Amino acid sequence: MRPSLLDPLFAPVTTLDGVGPKLAGLLKTLLLPSGSDAALRVRDLLLHLPSSVVDRRQRGEIAMAPEGGIVTLTVRIDRHQAPGRASTMPYRVFAQDETGEIALTYFRAQSGWMEKLLPVGETMVVSGRVEWFNGRPQMVHPDFVCSLEEAETLPLVEPVYPLTAGLSAKVLRKAIAASLAEVPVLAEWIDPAIVAKHSFPPFKTALDRLHAPEDALAIDPLGAPWRRLAYDEFLAGQLALALARQKVKKARGRPLKGDGSRTKRVIAALPFTLTEGQAQAIAEIEADMADGERMLRLLQGDVGAGKTVVALMAMARAAEAGAQSALLAPTEILARQHAQGLAAYAEAAGLHMTLLTGRDTGRTRTEKLAAIAEGRTDIVVGTHALFQDAVEYHDLGLVVVDEQHRFGVHQRLSLTAKGRTPDLLVMTATPIPRTLVLAAFGDMDVSKLQGKPAGRKPITTVAVPMERLSEIVARAGKAMDDGDKLYWVCPLVEESEKSDLMAAEERHRQLAGIFGDRVGLVHGRMTGEEKDAAMADFKSGRTRIIVATTVIEVGVDVPDATIIVIEHAERFGLSQLHQLRGRVGRGSKPSSCVLLYRAPLGETAKARIAVMRETEDGFRIAEEDLKLRGEGDLLGTKQSGLPGFRVARVEVHGDLLETARDDARLVLTRDPELETPRGEALRTLLYLFGRDDAIRLLRAG
Ligand code: ADP
Ligand code: MG
DSSP states (O other): OOOGGGHHHHSBGGGSTTOOHHHHHHHHHHHSOTTOOSOOBHHHHHTOOOSEEEEOOSEEOGGGOOTTOEEEEEEEEEEEEOOOTTOOOOEEEEEEETTEEEEEEESSOOHHHHHHHSOTTOEEEEEEEEEEETTEEEEESOSEEEEHHHHHHSOOEEEEOOOOTTOOHHHHHHHHHHHHTTOOOOOOOSOHHHHHHHTOOOHHHHHHHHHSOSSGGGGOTTSHHHHHHHHHHHHHHHHHHHHHHHHHHHSOOOOOOOOSHHHHHHHHHOSSOOOHHHHHHHHHHHHHHHSSSOOEEEEEEOTTSOHHHHHHHHHHHHHHTTOEEEEEOSSHHHHHHHHHHHHHHHHHTTOOEEEEOTTOOHHHHHHHHHHHHTTOOSEEEESGGGGSTTOOOSOEEEEEESSGGGSOHHHHHHHTTSSSSOEEEEEESSOOOHHHHHHHHSSOEEEEEOSOOTTOOOEEEEEEEGGGHHHHHHHHHHHHHTTOEEEEEOOOOSSOHHHHHHHHHHHHHHHHHHHGGGEEEEOTTSOHHHHHHHHHHHHHTSOSEEEEOGGGTTTOOOTTEEEEEETTGGGSOHHHHHHHHTTSSOSSSOEEEEEEEOSSOOHHHHHHHHHHHHOOOHHHHHHHHHHHHOHHHHTTHHHHOOOOOSSOOHHHHTHHHHHHHHHHHHHHHHOTTOOSHHHHHHHHHHHHTTOGGGGGGSSOO
């Protein structure tokens, strides 16, 4: 149950003075992800922090007022100029200081009211935006007007918030000020030593300082108030993850030990030797599996680093111990590809494998389900269909999740609900910086596959403007004649999948007009069978160019494809470009990547392309990506349902993550059920940052 102390913060925003349904709608557009059906709460407003301040304390002079700038002036009111009755002219009040004269301009003003507001002969403080017109300054509807004495007490520093269309700054400011008045004094949930070390103000004080700033410094993301809230958000996240981990670990795993009978045969069947990194990851995984604690391990490795073999070795080990494994891929294409790629080795090692996808129906499906339920199959490969209720495992001991960034945290936890607390190995091809691993996975053990298998040729990356398209097409033709295979990736159009598709279809038509049936097409609107057929044609060489939307982004393996052309490269994020480029450079021939862009390039696009040309190191690229665009997209939060951060910014506050992780862990060793006073306070924190689903993990079994 949510502490009743928090009720005012969880009330709908319409309970605030001056916030009606219309304004609430605008605020929702501003603050909640589009399409969200959640009610907008007072809490959501509170966590919307200012991006800058307007400081009206600095007094200016009329003659020096910059065009378009906001200034605060001390002026003597000289005369009023009221328009005639029928006139559409504005009401003007002329005022001056030592340096000159300014017109204060009001539309539809009423004389009596104006004369009271700006009495002739008085010295007043006015603040607002100054415009120069024909050498004369004017201020249209000053933001405020007050007497000299009042100016001493008025809040002259105003927070400025990010806005949305139709929402006025003033209205938003008032709504947030109203929400601020609702914040109760809450018991401190942060460890006192950490509070002291970082000089964190209390939660309520931090909000006060940010929403009613005394100066520009007060809203600096590096300042104590903002860092305090960032820490709160990290702590809530880390505590939720730690609670999940505590629950998973409490359900003790079982040792999965093997005699090497299967794993040795897998190694013998491989046409290559394992890299050092692979051998080490396998050793780490085997050690995890062998002990009685449940494995929660993340296998990080760049595209093409060779994660699949590592997974196979783990699954072979599970089979040696008599347990089944499930290998879960995000798409059917990938599930199929894994099954194909593993088939030969699995067979050589005497492992029985079943591919189960949504496409299996009727008798085939029944037969496959029976094989799984009766333990006749060792390895099950598939999509999330593997975790539908109908799928019963004989004895599921290991779950491997590939390309995990497409799955959400909860989905991931639910995977392990089948079987007797199976071990969990998560493989990710997005090289996630260490700080983000913490943010997204909390306390998972990590194995890293550094480097690529030996013999890989570097990929030459060039950037070419769209004007030189015909040149690239000609070169593609030549490459095909030399026996090369090419990917041709078409622009990502965010708003509509349809135009995405149209671009790909159009390019396909054009290229097919030149190269005939050597050109294939694959896109997201195709059925699974159609996609497979298109990829199979490309793999076998029946087609030599495949025009694709970004459906090829994840994991597709055609080792003899050597060129990738990415159209409108400026529209892709850095990680995505890197993923796409990783489709080539997998075979023995040198490969290249052509980034086709439309000039002129923006600063960020320029920087991205420079990084792409400079390095192939996925971890470096991930770090650069983080710098260039913040953490949200990098984790693929949009697809995965991972919560993004509201106030914390990993690139600014990342140093606090580790502290939050350690603190969360420490709390749970001392107070596993969150029952002490601090534990109670921490529950409040979980609610505040929307991580209260973790509270259900307490006691609940
Ligand atoms: P990813 O990490 O992207 O999943 P894969 O497991 O698909 O990478 O491996 C990419 C390619 O590299 C595959 O064709 C695989 O057979 C090959 N490969 C994997 N390990 C090695 C190795 N040690 N030496 C040579 N080639 C390897
Ligand atoms: Mg892979």
